[in-house]
Amino acid sequence: MKVTWKFDNLPGRLAERVRTSPWVAVVSGLARRQAGSGTAPIVQPASVAGRALTVVIAIMTFLACLTSGAVYVVNQSANDWFADIASEVTVQVSEGQGSEFEKKVTLVSLFLAKQPGILRVNPLSAEESGKLLEPWLGGSDVLSALPVPRLIAVEIDRSSPPDLNALRESLESNFKGVTLDDHRRWQAELRTVTRSLVLGGIAVLMLVGAATVASIVSATKSAMASNREIIEVLHFVGARERFIAHEFEKHFLNIGIRAGLVGAFGATVVFLLLPLTMRLLSGRGLAAAEFRQFIGSAVLDWPGYLLFGFVVVVVATLCMLTSRFGVYRILKSYD
Structure with a gap:
C-alpha cells in the first residue's frame, strides 16, 4: 500500500501560496499599471x-x-x-562646620576610596552642592546661610559591586552624620x-x-x-x-x-x-x-x-x- 505524505509537493504548494499572496498581487499590479496592461479590478x-x-x-x-x-x-x-543611577551612589555628610567639616569630608572620601568595588570618589564642593539646589531655591544668598550638606559622588564597579548594606553600616559606625543613598527610591x-x-x-x-x-x-x-x-x-x-x-x-x-x-x-x-x-x-x-x-x-x-x-x-x-x-x-x- 502506497503511503502519501503530507509533505508531498511541498515546494510547489509553497510557490502557489506565494504566487497568490496579496502582497505579490499588489506589487505585480503596480508593475502592470506602469506597463499599461492588466485586467480591471472588481x-x-x-x-x-x-x-x-x-x-x-x-x-x-x-x-x-x-x-x-x-x-x-x-x-x-x-x-x-x-544605567547612570546603577553605576553611582551618593554619600551625604551633614554634620560639621568650618575646617573640621572639610576635614571630615576628606576623611570620608579617603575611607571610601579604600573600599573594594569602588572605582572613583568625587567629593563635591560647597558651591557644587549649592548649585544642585538652585532649581528649587533659586540662586540667592540664602543658600550660603543654610546648612547645606556636602555630597560625595561614588562610582562603583558594576562588574564587581561592593556590598552597599555593609558599606552603609561601616560609614554610620565610623562617621557621625554620614549617610549613603543608593537611589533605590528614585529607581522605583x-x-x-x-x-x-x-x-x-x-x-x-x-x-x-x-x-x-x-x-x-x-x-x-x-x-x-x-x-x-x-x-x-x-x-x-x-x-x-x-x-x-x-x-x-x-x-x-x-x-x-x-x-x-x-x-x-x-x-x-x-x-x-x-x-x-x-x-x-x-x-x-x-x-x-x-x-x-x-x-x-x-x-x-x-x-x-x-x-x-x-x-x-x-x-x-x-x-x-x-x-x-x-x-x-x-x-x-x-x-
Missing part, C-alpha cells in the same frame, strides 16, 4: 470611499508612529537613567513612570488599531454593496469565495501600504524636527536643562525609525486580514 481604486479610507488610515498610522516613537524615546531615556519611581507611559502608549495603539479595523469593516461593507451585482454574478457562475476575497485583499492592502507610508513619513518629519522645536520652546534656563536631562535629546535613532516600518507592515496586514474576514462573512450571507 473594486475600483479611485473611488471616493477609497480616498476617504486612505486619509483615515494615514492619520491612524501617523498617530501609531508618533505613539510608538514617543514610547521608544522615553524608554531609551529611562534606560540611560537606570522612575520604573513606575516608565511603565505608566508604556502602558498608556499600548492603550493608544490598541485604540488606533480598533478604529482602523472599524473603518476597514465599514469600507468593506460599502465596497461590497456598491459592487453587489458583479459579486453575485461571479458567485453564481462558479467563482470561488477565495477569488473574490483575494480581489478585496489586494484593494485594501494597496490602500494600507500607501496610507501607511504617508503616515510614517509624516511621523518621521515630526521626529526629525522635534529636537529643534524643543530647543526653541524650552529656552536655556535651569528648568529647561532639567527637562532635557529627564527626557533626553528626543532624538530617534535608526532602530526607532525601523519601528515606523514595522507599524506600516502591521497596518497593511490589518487592512488585508480585516477585509478578508469581512468579505467571507458577507459572501456566506449570499448562500
Whole structure:
C-alpha cells in the first residue's frame, strides 16, 4: 500500500501560496499599471470611499508612529537613567562646620576610596552642592546661610559591586552624620513612570488599531454593496469565495501600504524636527536643562525609525486580514 505524505509537493504548494499572496498581487499590479496592461479590478481604486479610507488610515498610522516613537524615546531615556543611577551612589555628610567639616569630608572620601568595588570618589564642593539646589531655591544668598550638606559622588564597579548594606553600616559606625543613598527610591519611581507611559502608549495603539479595523469593516461593507451585482454574478457562475476575497485583499492592502507610508513619513518629519522645536520652546534656563536631562535629546535613532516600518507592515496586514474576514462573512450571507 502506497503511503502519501503530507509533505508531498511541498515546494510547489509553497510557490502557489506565494504566487497568490496579496502582497505579490499588489506589487505585480503596480508593475502592470506602469506597463499599461492588466485586467480591471472588481473594486475600483479611485473611488471616493477609497480616498476617504486612505486619509483615515494615514492619520491612524501617523498617530501609531508618533505613539510608538514617543514610547521608544522615553524608554531609551529611562534606560540611560537606570544605567547612570546603577553605576553611582551618593554619600551625604551633614554634620560639621568650618575646617573640621572639610576635614571630615576628606576623611570620608579617603575611607571610601579604600573600599573594594569602588572605582572613583568625587567629593563635591560647597558651591557644587549649592548649585544642585538652585532649581528649587533659586540662586540667592540664602543658600550660603543654610546648612547645606556636602555630597560625595561614588562610582562603583558594576562588574564587581561592593556590598552597599555593609558599606552603609561601616560609614554610620565610623562617621557621625554620614549617610549613603543608593537611589533605590528614585529607581522605583522612575520604573513606575516608565511603565505608566508604556502602558498608556499600548492603550493608544490598541485604540488606533480598533478604529482602523472599524473603518476597514465599514469600507468593506460599502465596497461590497456598491459592487453587489458583479459579486453575485461571479458567485453564481462558479467563482470561488477565495477569488473574490483575494480581489478585496489586494484593494485594501494597496490602500494600507500607501496610507501607511504617508503616515510614517509624516511621523518621521515630526521626529526629525522635534529636537529643534524643543530647543526653541524650552529656552536655556535651569528648568529647561532639567527637562532635557529627564527626557533626553528626543532624538530617534535608526532602530526607532525601523519601528515606523514595522507599524506600516502591521497596518497593511490589518487592512488585508480585516477585509478578508469581512468579505467571507458577507459572501456566506449570499448562500
